[in-house]
Amino acid sequence: MKIEDCRTDFPITRDLIYLDSAATSLTPKPVVQAMVEYDLRYRANVGRGMHRLAVVATHRYRDARDAVRSFVGGDGGALAVTRNTTEAIGAVAAGLAWQRGDRVVTTLLEHHSNLLPWLRLRERGVAVDIVRPDSEGCLDLADLEAAIRDDTRLVAVTHASNVLGTVLPVREIAGICRDRGARLLVDGAQSAPHLPVDVAAIGCDYFCFSGHKMLGPTGTGALWMRRPDLEPLFVGGGSVESATAEGYILAPGEQRYEAGTPPIAGVIGLARAAAYLREIGMETVRRHEERLAARLIDGLAALDGVTVAGPDASGERIGVVSFTVEGMHPHEAAQVLDEAAAVLVRSGHHCCQPLMEHIGLPDGTVRASTYIYTTAEEVDTMIATVEEISRRAT
Numbered sequence: 001m002k003i004e005d006c007r008t009d010f011p012i013t014r015d016l017i018y019l020d021s022a023a024t025s026l027t028p029k030p031v032v033q034a035m036v037e038y039d040l041r042y043r044a045n046v047g048r049g050m051h052r053l054a055v056v057a058t059h060r061y062r063d064a065r066d067a068v069r070s071f072v073g074g075d076g077g078a079l080a081v082t083r084n085t086t087e088a089i090g091a092v093a094a095g096l097a098w099q100r101g102d103r104v105v106t107t108l109l110e111h112h113s114n115l116l117p118w119l120r121l122r123e124r125g126v127a128v129d130i131v132r133p134d135s136e137g138c139l140d141l142a143d144l145e146a147a148i149r150d151d152t153r154l155v156a157v158t159h160a161s162n163v164l165g166t167v168l169p170v171r172e173i174a175g176i177c178r179d180r181g182a183r184l185l186v187d188g189a190q191s192a193p194h195l196p197v198d199v200a201a202i203g204c205d206y207f208c209f210s211g212h213k214m215l216g217p218t219g220t221g222a223l224w225m226r227r228p229d230l231e232p233l234f235v236g237g238g239s240v241e242s243a244t245a246e247g248y249i250l251a252p253g254e255q256r257y258e259a260g261t262p263p264i265a266g267v268i269g270l271a272r273a274a275a276y277l278r279e280i281g282m283e284t285v286r287r288h289e290e291r292l293a294a295r296l297i298d299g300l301a302a303l304d305g306v307t308v309a310g311p312d313a314s315g316e317r318i319g320v321v322s323f324t325v326e327g328m329h330p331h332e333a334a335q336v337l338d339e340a341a342a343v344l345v346r347s348g349h350h351c352c353q354p355l356m357e358h359i360g361l362p363d364g365t366v367r368a369s370t371y372i373y374t375t376a377e378e379v380d381t382m383i384a385t386v387e388e389i390s391r392r393a394t
Contacts, residue, residue, distance in 0.1 A: 001279040003288050003372055010373045017343045017378045022162050022190060022320050022350075022369030024212050027273070031215055034272035035265040045261055047238050061264050064271035065254070068222055071274035072188070072207060073198030078228040080257035081220070081267055085189040086113040088208035088223035089156070091257070092185055093117035095230025100125030102153040105182070107131045107139060108358050109161050109168075112351040114187040118156060126153075137164045137310045137359055145176050152182045159191035163352045163367065164310035165293060165320030167195065174203035189213055193371070194289055194318040196282040199224055211266065215273035220266040223257070234259040277372075285372055289319030292370045292379055296321040299383035305390040309365050319370030322350075325386065327393035330366045333386075337366075341385040343378075345369075 007013050009028035018026060038060065044053035046061045069079035082088040090113075104118045108130055118128045129147045133139045148155060155177050160167045170186050177184040185206040191197055193214035199207045204226070211220030232239060232250065239259035241249045250256040277285060296319075301308045305326035325333045334347035348364040349356050356364050368382060 001276075003280050003284055006280065007373050007375075013373050015342065017341065017381060019343060019345045019368040019370060019374065019378070019382060021193075021371035021374075022213070022367065023346050024218070025193060025215050025371055026373060027215055027217065027269075028276055030276055031217070031269045031272045035217065035269040038265045038268050043265075046264055047255075057264060060268055061262070064268045067271040068267070068274055069224065071197075071278070072192060072209070072222075072224060073200050074207070074224045076200055077224055077226045078254040078257075080223045080225070080228075080254045081262050082208075082223050083219050083263075084212070084221040085111075085187060085208045085210045088206075088221055089114055089185065089187065090117050091223055091233050092154075092206050092208075092230060093121060094233055096154065097231070098124055098126050098153070101127070101151060103127045103129060103149060103151050104154050104156060105129045105131065105144065105147045105152055106156045107133065107144070107158070108355050109133055109137065109139060109164075109166075110156070110158055110352070110355075111162055111187065111189065112353070113189075114156055114158060114185075115354065132358060133355075135359055137161065137166060137355070139168060141169065141172060141176075144173065148176065148180045148182055150180075152180065154183045154185060156185040156187070158187040158189075159197075160194065160318045160320075161310075161352075162190050162320065163322050163350050163355060163365065165317040165322075165369075166310060167191070167316040167318065170202050170204065178203065190318055190320070193277075195286050199226075211270040211273065214270075215276055216270035217263075217266045219263055220270045222270075225254075228253055228256065230257070232257050232259065236260055238262075280372060286318075288372065289370055290317065292374055292376065293317055293319045293321055295376060295379050296368060296370075296383070299379070300386060303383070303387050303390055305394045306386060309359065309361065319374070320367065321369075322365035322367045323386075324361065324363075324365055325390050325393055328389070330364050333366045333389060333393075336389050337382070337385055340388070341381055343382045343385055345382075 042056040183205040188209040192209035207224040212218040236259035309322040330347035337343040
């Protein structure tokens, strides 16, 4: 599939310029059709039924889960279905056998979902070391390495910043963790939709991502584990091999992490979304977004009264660009963009309030985020509209 041809699968793009994909991506028609087919043709629960619909649903669900695991290069590990990245990270935070005196290392670049669960562990006597980036949001690997001690149990980092779009060198971080005997969790919420991901090549222990950011339905996500070594968040139907009045035996592999009825249609839709992205090619997706991000940064940085947050466009990045307009609150700028040109962006702290405070932006930023259905012409329309807004504000 050529990336230029995909827009017909996204009806919303006919009337609006959608630049909020870092929050929630649009969903193409083939994904919706895959979910509708489940509901209309073979809707049944999975894992236990013997009738024909249950057999078909079970096979389709398991094939879909395998496809999602393969999409991130995780065939050698286990993949458990979750509702989103937040739940996947929470499953790791709750599932490890923490001891008082253990340490976690994370960074100030993190989304709240990859910061707050670790801060919460302080209540159990776990120390949390937070590595701070520089004023532009760039992280020094030497600082991260220095923070990892002999008693560091886990390092938790984002793969790509949802505010600045910068990509962290997670392979190098994984190597440091291996040398120090620490496990590595990678928040892949922003990388899985936009970059070629191979968790085996990265060398992480846990990789977490969401379906709703990669063309899939809301309420779907995944936790990939190198080994299924966590205690499950929940136990119950489907997660056990056997049960008696005295106790139970957990099911093997990822099944032990999926108590109750999973989002069957959602996982089938997520697998179709992964297939859709594969048809385009993740390298194509990456290059497309890098070009758009560079165009956005260069265009916005040239405007009087507009300041682009973070580093320039020279480094590896996804299609996420944050900026401020002098004299305007980010929420006001976002509202004007919508009303004046049907340009839809995100504004505020982006669930990264500590980072916003650290880089001197207490009100947050306006964030434009691109995806496969974004065109250069749409980027130019946004830049022209921001120019007009900035003139009025100053």
